[in-house]
Amino acid sequence: MEYLFTKEQTQFRESLQNFFRKHSPTSEVRRLMETQLGFDREVWKNACGSLGLSGIAIPEEYGGSGFGPVELSIVCEEMGRSLYCSPFLGSVICAGSAINLSSANKETKEQYLSRIASGEIIAALAVTENKPMWGDENFVTAATPIDKNTFQLTGEKNFVISANAADVILVITNLEERATLFAVERDAEGLDISDLSVMDPTRKMSACSFDKTLAKCVGSIDLETLCSHVLIYLSNEMIGGAQQLLDSAIDYTKLRFQFGRSIASFQAIKHRLAELLLELELAKSACYQAAQALSDNEKIKERSSLAKSAANEAFLKAGLECIQLHGGIGFTWENDTHLWFKRAKSSEVLLGNSAINYERLLLAIPTVDSVLRRAS
Amino acid sequence: MNDFSELRKEVSSWINANWDPSLDLITWRKKLADSGWGAPDWPKEDFGMGLSPEESSIIEEEFSKKGVIGAAQSGVRLLAAVTILEHGTREQKDRYLKPILTGEENWCQLFSEPGSGSDLAGATTRADLIGDEWIINGQKVWNTSAHHADFGLLVARTNWDVPKHEGISYFIIDMRQKEVEVRQLRQMNGHASFNEVFFTDARVSRENILGTEGRGWQVAMTTLAYERRSFDRARRVSSDMAGDASIYREYEMELEKANEPYKWYPQRAGRGDLVLETAIETGAIENAAIRQEIARFHVLNESAKWTAARAKAAQKAGQPQGPEGSLGKLAASRVAQSAARVHTSIMGNGALLTGEGSLKDGILAEVLVSTPAISIAGGTDEIQKNIIAERVLGLPKEPRFDSGPFRDVQKNADKSST
Ligand SMILES: Cc1cc2nc3c(=O)[nH]c(=O)nc-3n(C[C@H](O)[C@H](O)[C@H](O)COP(=O)(O)OP(=O)(O)OC[C@H]3O[C@@H](n4cnc5c(N)ncnc54)[C@H](O)[C@@H]3O)c2cc1C
Numbered sequence: 001m002e003y004l005f006t007k008e009q010t011q012f013r014e015s016l017q018n019f020f021r022k023h024s025p026t027s028e029v030r031r032l033m034e035t036q037l038g039f040d041r042e043v044w045k046n047a048c049g050s051l052g053l054s055g056i057a058i059p060e061e062y063g064g065s066g067f068g069p070v071e072l073s074i075v076c077e078e079m080g081r082s083l084y085c086s087p088f089l090g091s092v093i094c095a096g097s098a099i100n101l102s103s104a105n106k107e108t109k110e111q112y113l114s115r116i117a118s119g120e121i122i123a124a125l126a127v128t129e130n131k132p133m134w135g136d137e138n139f140v141t142a143a144t145p146i147d148k149n150t151f152q153l154t155g156e157k158n159f160v161i162s163a164n165a166a167d168v169i170l171v172i173t174n175l176e177e178r179a180t181l182f183a184v185e186r187d188a189e190g191l192d193i194s195d196l197s198v199m200d201p202t203r204k205m206s207a208c209s210f211d212k213t214l215a216k217c218v219g220s221i222d223l224e225t226l227c228s229h230v231l232i233y234l235s236n237e238m239i240g241g242a243q244q245l246l247d248s249a250i251d252y253t254k255l256r257f258q259f260g261r262s263i264a265s266f267q268a269i270k271h272r273l274a275e276l277l278l279e280l281e282l283a284k285s286a287c288y289q290a291a292q293a294l295s296d297n298e299k300i301k302e303r304s305s306l307a308k309s310a311a312n313e314a315f316l317k318a319g320l321e322c323i324q325l326h327g328g329i330g331f332t333w334e335n336d337t338h339l340w341f342k343r344a345k346s347s348e349v350l351l352g353n354s355a356i357n358y359e360r361l362l363l364a365i366p367t368v369d370s371v372l373r374r375a376s
Numbered sequence: 377m378n379d380f381s382e383l384r385k386e387v388s389s390w391i392n393a394n395w396d397p398s399l400d401l402i403t404w405r406k407k408l409a410d411s412g413w414g415a416p417d418w419p420k421e422d423f424g425m426g427l428s429p430e431e432s433s434i435i436e437e438e439f440s441k442k443g444v445i446g447a448a449q450s451g452v453r454l455l456a457a458v459t460i461l462e463h464g465t466r467e468q469k470d471r472y473l474k475p476i477l478t479g480e481e482n483w484c485q486l487f488s489e490p491g492s493g494s495d496l497a498g499a500t501t502r503a504d505l506i507g508d509e510w511i512i513n514g515q516k517v518w519n520t521s522a523h524h525a526d527f528g529l530l531v532a533r534t535n536w537d538v539p540k541h542e543g544i545s546y547f548i549i550d551m552r553q554k555e556v557e558v559r560q561l562r563q564m565n566g567h568a569s570f571n572e573v574f575f576t577d578a579r580v581s582r583e584n585i586l587g588t589e590g591r592g593w594q595v596a597m598t599t600l601a602y603e604r605r606s607f608d609r610a611r612r613v614s615s616d617m618a619g620d621a622s623i624y625r626e627y628e629m630e631l632e633k634a635n636e637p638y639k640w641y642p643q644r645a646g647r648g649d650l651v652l653e654t655a656i657e658t659g660a661i662e663n664a665a666i667r668q669e670i671a672r673f674h675v676l677n678e679s680a681k682w683t684a685a686r687a688k689a690a691q692k693a694g695q696p697q698g699p700e701g702s703l704g705k706l707a708a709s710r711v712a713q714s715a716a717r718v719h720t721s722i723m724g725n726g727a728l729l730t731g732e733g734s735l736k737d738g739i740l741a742e743v744l745v746s747t748p749a750i751s752i753a754g755g756t757d758e759i760q761k762n763i764i765a766e767r768v769l770g771l772p773k774e775p776r777f778d779s780g781p782f783r784d785v786q787k788n789a790d791k792s793s794t
Contacts, residue, residue: 281700
């Protein structure tokens with residue numbers, strides 16, 4: 001695409017919009033966010049089956065459709081816009097990317113990816129122990145060998161997305177000082193999954209503890225690369241949410257009359273919306289370029305953190321502005337704005353707020369990195 | 377995808393047959409203008425070839441690859457050209473377009489007045505038709521390179537009894553008459569690139585109205601739309617073409633003279649390109665707090681470049697302009713302001729100094745005192761936001777107080793009476 005979406009990509013986006021309009025109206029989001037599972041299995045099956053969403057980024061050889069990162073980013077953006085509740089981020093993006101980027105052989109990858117692609121299984125990725133950024137963790141979860149491929153895991157992982165629905169939990173911890181991916185089956189002994197009371201109820205998370213739990217070793221993995229991949233998809237999801245908030249603020253301010261005129265005719269409001277549009281379009285550019293960087297496999301660390309910090313600022317600003325421009329009704333539970341606002345907050349914290357990503361992106365610039373190394 | 381190899385071949389063979397560095401600059405450019413290769417995206421009958429902007433940029437690429445000097449581009453000339461192309465008569469096109477391309481004649485934009493800047497349609501410089509001439513009286517201000525100009529794009533009032541937008545007309549005025557007085561104004565950054573221009577019974581011949589009487593607003597919109605789209609067009613201060621022939625020295629000298637008023641323009645845009653470099657040179661990069669500012673600026677700067685690239689790609693592909701197309705000027709002003717902030721942090725005490733002896737030969741000090749211009753010139757940030765809100769987001773207009781006959785519209789508040 002370079003700077004423009006192709007006609008096919010635009011049509012693809014439109015078909016996604018139709019699907020989510022139909023299957024993820026806010027009434028549905030509100031219903032699902034109150035359930036323990038957090039999504040509708042029928043709709044998810046449909047999304048995996050007829051739309052083929054879960055297979056989009058998975059290479060054709062593993063049963064996916066082998067579209068590129070740009071198409072996958074479009075999916076994320078549209079899901080973020082409609083706040084579609086599903087295990088997509090946890091299973092397809094996080095777990096799928098982890099398997100795909102691991103050193104596992106073709107057969108092992110196929111075994112997991114083909115089932116993730118078909119929606120037959122839901123996988124979750126357990127990395128976080130203490131830190132917002134995966135690359136900053138000093139893992140304490142212990143992996144003790146039983147035989148060549150089988151290990152016992154003991155430790156705790158936190159903020160595992162969609163673990164509540166997962167058939168298999170993929171765990172990353174160190175093995176001989178290398179980040180390594182392990183697979184734990186849902187019914188494994190010593191595995192405990194407890195749901196967290198999260199602020200953003202549209203994205204379920206759990207704490208997982210392992211007590212001498214049997215795990216298969218999948219392969220080693222480069223944490224920074226994995227982190228960059230997930231950051232890019234998450235950022236694209238975020239700008240979809242921000243767009244929805246801007247649209248909603250525009251619609252509302254046009255209809256709301258005070259002082260005998262539409263409040264959207266007040267310059268104080270027009271200027272804020274123009275500013276917000278600017279912020280959003282800048283963030284979109286950053287996110288689209290990051291997706292492009294993934295397809296070109298170039299500068300992905302810098303671009304991923306650049307996209308995340310831009311998306312953080314735009315989404316959060318959109319949330320706050322949208323509430324403010326709605327006035328009192330914007331602060332009610334009944335008004336939908338808070339659903340996206342909470343998604344903005346949860347997304348901001350996941351994999352680093354702007355401050356953390358600012359530092360990460362600068363360190364990804366070789367000249368900066370080498371100067372700082374010399375200095376320290 | 378079309379790789380334009382046919383077109384490239386065609387340009388190459390034209391260049392091989394015609395480019396002659398032993399010609400003098402004007403002779404060469406006349407030949408270029410007559411051939412159509414100097415302005416390929418202009419219509420065929422007007423010194424162009426009727427090609428698309430994309431094809432045109434391919435041609436420009438081929439020219440610069442081969443070290444061939446193209447048509448003159450500096451200054452306000454292209455604003456004049458697009459306006460004449462769209463609204464001019466056959467005679468006006470024949471008279472003015474060619475010397476624009478050859479660089480023989482320079483232009484300036486005479487829009488702003490002491491009493492009307494953002495509110496361009498509130499102009500009070502008057503034009504009265506007496507016999508066969510328009511007689512011009514009044515004052516313009518902040519007119520860039522008016523001191524070099526042969527002609528001016530002038531907005532003046534021709535009717536005071538109708539609503540303001542309907543009473544203005546657009547003229548081409550000869551700046552080399554003694555009834556036009558140009559006084560240079562010194563700017564806060566020490567340069568003097570803009571001017572005050574006074575008209576005392578200055579003359580414009582009847583046929584030099586551009587568009588029809590009372591339709592000046594529509595004509596001015598063409599100029600402004602182009603100006604706002606091209607505000608970030610790189611203004612080359614020196615040529616990157618080298619050659620021994622004297623035509624290159626002529627070209628060099630022309631650029632230097634034409635670009636003299638614009639030599640601080642790169643600083644006005646913030647010089648974001650110097651941020652990392654200076655931070656590393658000064659050691660400021662080792663300060664974690666400053667790194668945060670640098671990264672925040674980097675995100676903005678890169679995002680703005682990509683947003684401009686998206687807009688350009690859409691335009692080239694002939695797609696309808698998305699929101700990104702209207703945001704460029706506002707984004708550029710935000711980039712410039714943020715650059716000035718981050719430069720200040722990096723410079724530390726160095727930001728107290730100015731002049732050649734200060735950091736980066738004074739360039740950074742010049743950034744600090746030049747960036748405020750970008751959010752004013754060519755339409756202020758506030759005006760850009762009004763436009764974005766109304767045209768892109770479709771928000772309703774504000775109530776207005778100036779829709780009656782212009783004569784009755786309230787002008788600047790008189791201090792003595794308040
Ligand atoms: C470097 C430079 C080069 C220039 N070159 C030229 C040139 O070549 N030719 C030329 O004709 N002019 C030129 N100008 C003038 C420029 O176009 C005007 O300065 C500009 O349009 C603003 O007009 P003004 O200065 O009268 O400010 P005003 O219009 O008086 O504005 C003052 C303040 O009020 C705000 N304001 C005004 N109207 C509104 C509104 N409706 N809503 C909200 N806020 C509003 C403005 O944003 C601004 O902040 C140049 C200016 C600069 C700085």
